[in-house]
Amino acid sequence: MQQLEASVQQKIDQWLEGSYDENSKQEIRSLIEQEKFEELTDAFYKDLEFGTGGLRGIMGIGSNRVNKYTFGVATQGFSNFLKKTYPDQQIKVAIAHDCRNNSDTLAKVVADVFSANGIKVYFFEGLRPTPELSYAVRELNCQGGVVLTASHNPKEYNGFKAYGADGGQLVSPHDKAVMEEVQKVASIDDVKFEGNNELIEMIGEDVDQKYLAELKKLSVSEKEIQNQKDLKIVFSPIHGTAGVLVPPALKMYGFENVTLVEEQMVVDGNFPTVVYPNPEEQDALAMALDKAKEIDAELVMATDPDADRIGIAVKDTSGEWTLLNGNQTACLIINYMLTAWKNAGKLNGNQYIVKTVVTSYLIDEIAESYSVDCFNTLTGFKYIGELMTNFEGEKEFIAGGEESYGYLIGEHVRDKDAVVSAVIIAEMAAYYKDNGSSLYEALLEMYVDFGIYQEKLISITKKGKSGAEEILEMMKNFRENPPTSLGGSDVITIKDYKSAEEKNVKTGEVSEIDLPSSNVLQFITEDGAIISARPSGTEPKIKFYCSVNDTIATVHEYPFVQKKLMNKIDQIMEELS
Secondary structure: OOOOOHHHHHHHHHHHHOOOOHHHHHHHHHHHHOOOHHHHHHHHOOOOOOOOOEEEEEEOOOOOOEOHHHHHHHHHHHHHHHHHHOOOOOOEEEEEEOOOOOHHHHHHHHHHHHHHOOOEEEEEOOOOOHHHHHHHHHHOOOOEEEEEOOOOOOOOEEEEEEEOOOOOEOOOOHHHHHHHHHHHOOOHHHOOOOOOHHHEEEEOHHHHHHHHHHHHOOOOOHHHHHHOOOOOEEEEOOOOOHHHHHHHHHHHHOOOOEEEOHHHHOOOOOOOOOOOOOOOOHHHHHHHHHHHHHHOOOEEEEEOOOOOOEEEEEEOOOOOEEEEOHHHHHHHHHHHHHHHHHHOOOOOOOEEEEEEOOOOOHHHHHHHHOOOEEEEEOOOHHHHHHHHHHHOOOOEEEEEEEOOOEEEEOOOOOOOOHHHHHHHHHHHHHHHHHOOOOHHHHHHHHHHHHOEEEEEEEEEEOOHHHHHHHHHHHHHHHHHOOOOEEOOEEEEEEEEOOOOEEEEOOOOOEEEOOOOOOOOEEEEEOOOOEEEEEEOOOOOEEEEEEEEEEOOOOHHHHHHHHHHHHHHHHHHHHHHO
8 A cells, every 4th residue: 555645545544434335435445456556546636626617527436536425515515605695595406417427316416415405406307408507597596506517528527517596607706605615515424415305396398398489589580491491401419418409499490301410319428429529529520421411411510418519510612511610600600690680670789799808809890890799708608698697687698609619699598508509500501591602601701791810729738737837837938028029910919817907019008907817818919810828727738829810802812811821820829839
């Protein structure tokens, strides 16, 4: 046992001597006997941290793993927060889970702990999309909610995402307050695991129907859909929760020619047909694209396991399939919705859209042309949801999105929603086809109208403690010695979201950024390039978002100008490194 550090051994002893189940103890003993010291160290060297969004980690035995005990502690802490925040009233929460291995049994643990604390639980009877959990919290007047998902992480992962009374993920100060309550739970003996079934109510189809009815209200091109009801669509939920709601939602909208990727309609937390269940990756859409080529489809859509992100593929002008990135899809959605609202006479100056500071600034240009307010938030959809809640009853939200393939149309939820995105994307395709165009041609026409915005994300991962220190040093250097020019153009503005200051480099004038503090830097050049540096808060990783733009007079110029812009991005990234 000398191979284990004392602190690790101490935690192992706590598990072997504490009120943990015998199967867990036997698994630990087996690892010790097999001298799996590295595995034991990784599982016990720290507690799985409850962060601002909840928990996420690898499933297994140990304090640094996702299991009934770490989720039990998180739920007890969340329960304590809710009881302090809403004294002398019947607290209600909603719980949903995705397709991941153990999600259903872990969700029951969470429901039991809430109910054991006297909290009323609305418990989805089977897997459901994350956005429907957000909807349920609002519809059922809950004070909180939890969805068990690890989004598009590999199959070994699971997670616990906490939601507030507005149906959005927890934001400051509530996120920090919940973290503090979780940290106060000193032992699993402080967790109430024995559930009260009288306080657990199963929900399902009734909420599904209400949610779908809200989506139906958002359709703005019903005539065009009717004309193009045979539009050939291929859809895949990649083994996840969107299989429950996207097919009926598309049918409800009037689409009659939807082909499902049957192999990926199978609910399976092992995700056997993909390496990663991430619709941002081309490989994850491979089976859907194969099906699309086989039947000569016109639109491909695929969602991640908890149905809050969606990736799409369309045919270009030569008939070749091309994947659109998150920025392109977000721009198309917002341009389409604003066009449709204008044509319907619904824009009265009280509408707005929202995006994050690292999402395409083409959206800002589009919004300005329609005289619609566009707000920029910090990265993370919870900030978009928070802004929506702040404006509720005062201004009308049309749509919002972020570059990482998450979008929302309508005010029915406070999180990104791949279900409503799927029906609106399909509606867009029908609208443009009915008008003699296509989604790809609409993208090019948008570039003619507003300019080409070419974006690229580069993510750099370092290793361990030294890697984290290296990234901190990198950000420190950018602040102390910022670049004076990038891509052949002078840097004229520096935005430091950590100090909440925007500096005009030419005049030295400093103004305030009205957003919460966040370790993000932006450099804006004279020719409109925007380069953002953003370290991860949870791992030794730093992301660089680069956006450059130019104008084109006709769609025929697009390939040449796009290539020029990509070369410029490569030059900028080389200069930064």
